[in-house]
Amino acid sequence: METPMLEGVLFFPVTPFTDIGEVDLAALHQHVSAGVDAGPGGVFVACGTGEFHALDVEEFTAVVRTAVDAVAGRAPVYAGAGGALGLARHFARAAAEAGADGLLLMPPYLVESPAEGLVAYTHAVAEETSLPVIVYNRANARFDEQTAAEVAQLPTVTGLKDGTGDLDLVARIIPAVREALRESGKDFQFFNGMPTAEASQLAYRALGVELYSSAAFAFAPDISLAFHRAVEESDHERIDALQRAFFHPLVRLRKRAPGYAVALVKAGVTLEGSKAGPVRPPLTSLGAGEIEELAAIIAEGRAVLTS
Numbered sequence: 001m002e003t004p005m006l007e008g009v010l011f012f013p014v015t016p017f018t019d020i021g022e023v024d025l026a027a028l029h030q031h032v033s034a035g036v037d038a039g040p041g042g043v044f045v046a047c048g049t050g051e052f053h054a055l056d057v058e059e060f061t062a063v064v065r066t067a068v069d070a071v072a073g074r075a076p077v078y079a080g081a082g083g084a085l086g087l088a089r090h091f092a093r094a095a096a097e098a099g100a101d102g103l104l105l106m107p108p109y110l111v112e113s114p115a116e117g118l119v120a121y122t123h124a125v126a127e128e129t130s131l132p133v134i135v136y137n138r139a140n141a142r143f144d145e146q147t148a149a150e151v152a153q154l155p156t157v158t159g160l161k162d163g164t165g166d167l168d169l170v171a172r173i174i175p176a177v178r179e180a181l182r183e184s185g186k187d188f189q190f191f192n193g194m195p196t197a198e199a200s201q202l203a204y205r206a207l208g209v210e211l212y213s214s215a216a217f218a219f220a221p222d223i224s225l226a227f228h229r230a231v232e233e234s235d236h237e238r239i240d241a242l243q244r245a246f247f248h249p250l251v252r253l254r255k256r257a258p259g260y261a262v263a264l265v266k267a268g269v270t271l272e273g274s275k276a277g278p279v280r281p282p283l284t285s286l287g288a289g290e291i292e293e294l295a296a297i298i299a300e301g302r303a304v305l306t307s
Contacts, residue, residue: 008041012049017277027275032070038221044078052080054280061094068099082106088125096129107141115147138163145172149180161191195261198247219268223301246301259283
């Protein structure tokens, strides 16, 4: 099986819910289809922004299947998997059966563990399917350079996404992984997985990490793509303008409350005219004043595009 190598802006759709809390598959199909029309390099469904933590296996399967149908082969589709080991295996199998092209392995549930245990956890989930696996280095799933190199050598592990923001650690992991894979020549990709990743992307790019998650793409793909082009073209005037007008204010709003990394994306999708619905507990939605702030931030970002 050929591994889909990723490029460009990575789209992380929300999972729309109805007012009574059920998954809105019709709204999801529309949201994903419209996003793919904008031209992302990959679609990551039922992951962090997609409230993976709040979905049961039946809902998860329906979400992945709907996204695969909406994408219709136009981009690789990755699905989340993680949590308790038994459930993580179940999610991995469900994603494969629903037609996903790969997995983003989220942290295990609740427990803290040594990095060596994370290698065993990754192996146990990865062996459930032949799908390529991107390992998410964040929260209670923190690899060091030795174990990152070890997990990178697992046959189906094809990438590592960093959400720690520990650039010193990332700077040690990257050469360790490259050296471990040198003889095999195996393709392997690194990702910036920080919330509002654009705000830190120049620092990650200096380490050789070119791929990043774009939460903004879900509700403002024009701004997200413009920033990506500016980075690729080293247009620092445009980068600085978008950071000042859009991404830095977005970060400040996101930090207002835990969970707003998801809630503000859902609010943005709604502001742009698509159904997203509320977040599921324990997350909380933005207040009316904060939604107005978000609308103003989006407008300021678009003003930069026309300047």
